Structures are given as structure tokens and as C-alpha cells.
Amino acid sequence: xxxxxxxxxxxxxxxxxxxxxxxxxxxxxxxxxxxxxxxxxxxxxxxxxxxxxxxxxxxxxxxxxxxxxxxxxxxxxxxxxxxxxxxxxxxxxxxxxxxxxxxxxxxxxxxxxxxxxxxxxxxxxxxxxxxxxxxxxxxxxxxxxxxxxxxxxxxxxxxxxxxxxxxxxxxxxxxxxxxxxxxxxxxxxxxxxxxxxxxxxxxxxxxxxxxxxxxxxxxxxxxxxxxxxxxxxxxxxxxxxxxxxxxxxxxxxxxxxxxxxxxxxxxxxxxxxxxxxxxxxxxxxxxxxxxxxxxxxxxxxxxxxxxxxxxxxxxxxxxxxxxxxxxxxxxxxxxxxxxxxxxxxxxxxxxxxxxxxxxxxxxxxxxxxxxxxxxxxxxxxxxxxxxxxxxxxxxxxxxxxxxxxxxxxxxxxxxxxxxxxxxxxxxxxxxxxxxxxxxxxxxxxxxxxxxxxxxxxxxxxxxxxxxxxxxxxxxxxxxxxxxxxxxxxxxxxxxxxxxxxxxxxxxxxxxxxxxxxxxxxxxxxxxxxxxxxxxxxxxxxxxxxxxxxxxxxxxxxxxxxxxxxxxxxxxx
Numbered sequence: 001x002x003x004x005x006x007x008x009x010x011x012x013x014x015x016x017x018x019x020x021x022x023x024x025x026x027x028x029x030x031x032x033x034x035x036x037x038x039x040x041x042x043x044x045x046x047x048x049x050x051x052x053x054x055x056x057x058x059x060x061x062x063x064x065x066x067x068x069x070x071x072x073x074x075x076x077x078x079x080x081x082x083x084x085x086x087x088x089x090x091x092x093x094x095x096x097x098x099x100x101x102x103x104x105x106x107x108x109x110x111x112x113x114x115x116x117x118x119x120x121x122x123x124x125x126x127x128x129x130x131x132x133x134x135x136x137x138x139x140x141x142x143x144x145x146x147x148x149x150x151x152x153x154x155x156x157x158x159x160x161x162x163x164x165x166x167x168x169x170x171x172x173x174x175x176x177x178x179x180x181x182x183x184x185x186x187x188x189x190x191x192x193x194x195x196x197x198x199x200x201x202x203x204x205x206x207x208x209x210x211x212x213x214x215x216x217x218x219x220x221x222x223x224x225x226x227x228x229x230x231x232x233x234x235x236x237x238x239x240x241x242x243x244x245x246x247x248x249x250x251x252x253x254x255x256x257x258x259x260x261x262x263x264x265x266x267x268x269x270x271x272x273x274x275x276x277x278x279x280x281x282x283x284x285x286x287x288x289x290x291x292x293x294x295x296x297x298x299x300x301x302x303x304x305x306x307x308x309x310x311x312x313x314x315x316x317x318x319x320x321x322x323x324x325x326x327x328x329x330x331x332x333x334x335x336x337x338x339x340x341x342x343x344x345x346x347x348x349x350x351x352x353x354x355x356x357x358x359x360x361x362x363x364x365x366x367x368x369x370x371x372x373x374x375x376x377x378x379x380x381x382x383x384x385x386x387x388x389x390x391x392x393x394x395x396x397x398x399x400x401x402x403x404x405x406x407x408x409x410x411x412x413x414x415x416x417x418x419x420x421x422x423x424x425x426x427x428x429x430x431x432x433x434x435x436x437x438x439x440x441x442x443x444x445x446x447x448x449x450x451x452x453x454x455x456x457x458x459x460x461x462x463x464x465x466x467x468x469x470x471x472x473x474x475x476x477x478x479x480x481x482x483x484x485x486x487x488x489x490x491x492x493x494x495x496x497x498x499x500x501x502x503x504x505x506x507x508x509x510x511x512x513x514x515x516x517x518x519x520x521x522x523x524x525x526x527x528x529x530x531x532x533x534x535x536x537x538x539x540x541x542x543x544x545x546x547x548x549x550x551x552x553x554x555x556x557x558x559x560x561x562x563x564x565x566x567x568x569x570x571x572x
Contacts (some may be wrong), residue, residue: 001276002030003040004051005284007067019048020179021071023118024135025080025087026101026293027285028054030278033297035135035171036078041275042172043179047074053103055109062125065118067538070126073182076175077122077163079114080295083525085149088112091493091521092552093149100296102280104289112149115141121159130188131163132178139168139319139506142198142257143234143248144217145526146227147566153221153535156248156255159200163409164188166198169319170305172272173261198257207247207254212237217250228540231532239310239322241371243472256520263325270331279342298344300351300413301335303397305328307355308362308387309417310377311448312459312529313522316355317328322378323370324354325351326361333404340406349407350440352397353414356428358421376529379419380459389420391430398438411440415489418445418469419461435476438485445469446489449497450508457496457533457546463508466525470512488514492559493522493549495533502561510564519562521555 004010005028012020019045024036031037040050051071056064078353080087080101089094098105111117116319117136121501122131141157158166165188167174173372177194192199201207212233215226230248237243243259279298281291304326307316332352339345354360364378364386378384401410412434421427435443447466449455466488472484492502509516524531532540534548547556 002278002282002292003028003044004068005282006056010051010068015049017049018051018068018071018489019043019073019183019392020076021052021053021068022050022076022078023056023065023122024055024078025055025084025114025118027103027291028052028282029291029294029499030280030282031297032273032275032277033296033300033302034081036080037276037277038272039076039134039171041277042176042272043330045275046176046179048183048190050281050391056118058111058121062121065121065125070129073179073501074130074132075119075122075126076132076134077115077117077118077138077161077431078133079137080110080135081132081471083137083140084112084114085147086112086523086525089149091523098292100292103285103291105292113137113160115157115163116161119163123162130165130182131161132167132175133158133161133163134167134171134175136315136319138166138526140315140527142166142168142321143214143230143246143255143527144191144220144250146524146531147526148531148534149526153217154228155217155250156198156200158200158255159250159253160200161214164199165191165194167196168198168257169196169260171196182560189507192256193258195258195261196251198255200253200255202253204249204254207256211245211247214246214248217248224536224538228532228536228538231529232540234527235376235529236374239376240374241323263321264305266326266328269325273302273327273331273335279339282482296357297351299339299349300353300433301332301339301349302354303332303352303357303360304354307359308378308419309356310375310380310459312457312533313494313531315525315528317376318527320355322376324359324362326393329393329400332397333400336401336404336407336410340404347408348440349401349410351413352401352410353412355414355418356417357412357414358391358394358399358416362388362390362420364388377459379417379461381456383423389424391421395426395430398433402437409440410438413440415444415446418447418465422465422468431472434474435473435482435484436480441483442485442487443473444489446485448489448491449494449501450505451497451501454494454497454501457539458491458494458530467512477536488516490516490562491522492518492519492556492562494538495522495530495548496546497549497558498547498559502558506561506564509562516562516566519559521559 174196220227306324450463
């Protein structure tokens, strides 16, 4: 069954009420790679009637927000699978010409700061109906945060949106808790104990016990050192097995962010991916052009959640958490079998992945040590000795996946962590299997830079790690007569990177004859260490000042260093 998106579809189902209406900035695709689809199916399993309003028009008479009326329990609002500002603008703040989450890649189908715009419209139309924010935009903007696009510190999105509650991270458990409490007649203003949610109160006296209080929004707006100090606390709690509640004063209110839930069990995660997704875009798009994001992931499978890499420029651990939770092999193989029976499937699985493709089933050998650990990364400055880096589960999964009838090839589209692979007891076996049978012509890896100081600020391994892997990669190509490409990803203009660093990088790439096709300009996004360094000009952990390229000229100069082979005088 498809979830209804219009009045006609409601009538066909014979529904005379809706429990929950989910509003999203993405086109509606009923696939477990999309958060709104998962939340809808989780609520459906609980017996609730759910409708979805995808990409509503916020510019006209607001008919898209009115057409289904008010739900019985609440509106759930998300900007979509990306922060709307990242979706809209490049690192140089130029408007993007496309949107992968819209039919035909058409841009302009969601507003800037989509959560705020949608929620304010709903509040205006339905002042008494509870509003719950969720998704990555809400999750990463739950505290006062530096916003690159307005170049200022903004208050918590919870207050700016006038929502009642905010769900951060992977929200299945929180949204379940909220729905059940509202259904039991508890007023939304009394829902205060649900983990992984944020709410606001008017007095310091209303703050929970044992709550960490951050520097206020007002102080962070004028004092960059205070902002940096806040980040250290937020990151430490985000990476703790058992975190504390955190509060921040914003104007005359306090935003309280509750601790997260306990980690999912394998069975709980399996159950989410076993829900009856159609794995297709909604039928409303039947006569519209393909949705690029769906075309990219429709033959892929997510194996796990969470990432313990802790890269300073990445938001994954702030959203999904540091600790990896994996699905069972049986669950993954069942999904692969389901894909193989889809009418559009031609035999090629494009990815068995996750935030990092080779973190599947990896966690601490002694979980008691993990429970008290507060490191942001299990791989930096060196691989944790307590980390089980055995790739045996992945090896077994790769081998069994290609035995499923109808599956001809399984390739790995997500990037792999070289420093996780290197030094493991299964390094040689995994590398050989991967390179011989599971690379579709190109393998993505992310050295990000060449210079030690910059890599340290990124929380990435030395460049020698990439060089060692490239040697193995080239040897395998020669040994087995392969013509595969190693695609290294790099970031330009990362905080702490100087013009001298870029000169050294250019020389390194020239010596190795590496010719990057694409380089990602650093984009400051809320709730990352790199963004804090960019905004404050300080390393919050050392207090050391550092340079960031900010002007167009500085950014262009750094980026051009990667393309040494285009410079005058170079001949192939």
C-alpha cells in the first residue's frame, strides 16, 4: 500500500481521518534509504494512519498545506534527506541548478531553511496541532549554530520554527514514543522525557536535574571562544555511550536536548528494514521524469548505521552516532533477494554500504571500555586497540550475495576507510576479493589531503596510507589484467590549510601522477568541528589560532593546486 498524498487518495482508501501528516522537502520515495519513508512505515506498523505531503508549494495560497486538513496527532516536518541550504547552494554560495531529490532533478521545489518555512506555515494554519521537526536539517541545527549562508550564529531551529518538539538523529524510536504519548492524551507541552528529543521551557527552574548548561545563544553570538567551548561539550556528549541532557538559554527560553536512546539491537534494526516498502517513487510521479536520487540508490542496500571515523568535516556521527549498529546477514540477503525480484532489476547491485562501506559489524572487543570512552574517533590519531577490525563478516556477505538467483554482480559504491582495513588480519583477503570481484571500474577512497598538519585537523590518517593502498591497487590491476581506476576524493580550503600546504600537495600529486577529476570545496555545515574552526579561527581542543580560506580568491587558489596537470607548460 502507498501512503496517501491527496484527498482523492484518502477517499480511495476510505479514510475519514489521518493520525499523522508528514511534510517533506523531497519527492516521496517509499524506500528505506529515505527517512520519511521509514518513519511512515514505522508509524503504520503501530496502527496509525499516515499521509505524506511531499514538496508542498509554499509560495501560493498554501493549498498543499490545507488539502488534507489537520491530523489527529501531529504534523511531522522535515527538510528532506539534506539540509536545504546545502541542497540549494555550492560552497561558494552559488545557487545550484538541480536537485537530485526532485523529478527530473528540477531545482527550486523547496524553500531555503525548509523546516522553518514549513513549520511556520503549519503553525499559522493549524495553531493547536502539535508540530514535530525531524531529519538532518533539524538534527544538526538543534543548538545555536553557525550558519555559513547568513554568516552568523543562528538560534536553535526548534525556536525559530515555532515547533513543539524536535527529534534528532535516526528518529524511529523517538517518533514512536511521541505518537504513543499523544495518542494517550498527554499534551505535547508535557512530553519532556522522550530520549533523542528537544523541547523548550521558559525558566531555568524547569530544567531537568543533572543537565549540562551551555553558554547562551547571546554569548555565542559575540564570543567565539564560548562558541568553541560549547562545541567540545556537544561533541563529547554526542560520542558518549550514555550522554547527559544538555540545555542552552536562547532569549527568554531554554532549549533542552535529551540524551539519545540506547543503541538498537540487531533484531530491532532488521525489523525496520523488513517493513513493506514498495521501493518505488509514489505513483503520483508515474508520468514525470525520473528522480535522480532514486536512480542512484534503487539497487543498493544499507548494511549498518553510525560511523566511528570522526572526520572533523563530516556530520554523520553528529546525526547517526559514533557507534556502529549492523543488520544481520540474513536481513541483508533478504533485501538483496527482494531487489532481485523487482521488475526494473537487471542483475547489478550497485552498493552494499553505509556511512563507510567496510565498517559492517565492527565495534569494540570489550564493550565496557566503549561505554566509558569519549573519543570522537576510533581511528584517529591511531586505530583504537579495542576496535575489532576483522572484515570476515563482510567477506562472507560478499560471497553469499552473488549466489542469490538473479544477481550477477555486486559492487561497492560507498567509500571504504583504508586506515580501518590496513593492519587488520583480513586485510589481504578482503582487498583481493574487493578488487577482483566487487569494483565497478572505479573504487572511491578519501585521502582528502596530503599534508600532515591538515590531515590531523581533518582527523584523517597520513597520506602514506593512501600511497600504500595505491601500490596494492596497481599491483592487482597488473596481476589480473584489470583496468580499474582508483578515485581519490580531496577537500580544498579546509580550515588550517595554508597556501604553503597547497604548494606541497600539488607537488605530491604531480610526483604520483594523480589527476583528480573533482575536488570538493569545504562547506561549513552546522555541528562539525571543521565548521567551528572556520567560524572561530580556533582549534577548540587546543585554543591554537588557524587560518581558513574565506575569500573567493583564496578558495580558487587552493582549488587550482589540485589541478596541477592543467597548468601552463605541462605536457602529458
